[in-house]
Amino acid sequence: MPELPEVETVRRGLEPAMIGARIVGLDQRRPDLRFPFPDRFSERLTGREILALGRRAKYLLADLDDSSVLVMHLGMSGSFRVEDMGAAKALASCGAPSKNAAHDHVVFTLSTGARIVYNDPRRFGFMQLLARHELADHPLFRALGVEPLGNELDGAVLARLFTGKTTPLKAALLDQSLIAGLGNIYVCEALHRAGLSPRRAAGSLACKDGRPTQGARLLAKMIREVLEEAVAAGGSSLRDHRQTNGALGYFQHNFRVYDRELSPCPTPECGGVIRRITQSGRSTYFCGVCQR
DNA sequence: CCGACCGCCTGCCTGC
């Protein structure tokens, strides 16, 4: 599921249940996900109060009351759900499909009585427990690029990041050390909105005569636009992705190119057809007519 | 530096 908008949706769903609550029990049901869980994971978390829940790129960051930070990454298939007695009954009664409990790998029990369940069939997600002061220099975070939903990303920044790069725009936008948080879907969508070909060299958007190109400015704007729209829609629900309360995000209905091979291009008057190609081993969807 | 490819895992869909 999770690119930046889905992770942000999860963060907003977990926040009211987690903030100010204390972890009174932690059930870690296997030794590892993508990586091993930290040593004494359960002991180190039990008794901690959750002070804040933040996000950096696709990472969730729970600030704890002992100056440690619980770092959580959802990988490809990770999700959280919030359960309390009432909500569990409500979900059951409205027929929301229950996830396969065999993939419920971590269960947090909170002092409020709520349970936070982490489910991850493919187990590409992971959790880490770090001291807050070591976060910035940690290998996971040290090399992360600009946050696309903050105020940092604009045409000038994009132009600078792309200067001299011969790599295709698609690969450059997926590179988390340049911009942190985009994934396959939103890269395809942003490039279509900006009318730029995923195959074009990133460096072609670098500054000309000391000014960012129109393409760089438009692309920066479209990246922010598509991410903001997706967050507002509760993210995209592919397969079984749901928000933490079981509700579906609906941004997938607004995809213009992703998973739309052979559909007519939605750009007015374009007349093109969406194509699928492979770039660095992953599907790229785009219109060869209006994306140049 | 760059890109292509592989592995990590499971589930789902397609075609035979």
Add this chain to the structure above:
DNA sequence: TGCAGGCAGGCGGTCG
């Protein structure tokens, strides 16, 4: 109906 193959939202590593 079953089975093989391809594909999937991420990311880190190797190799040429």
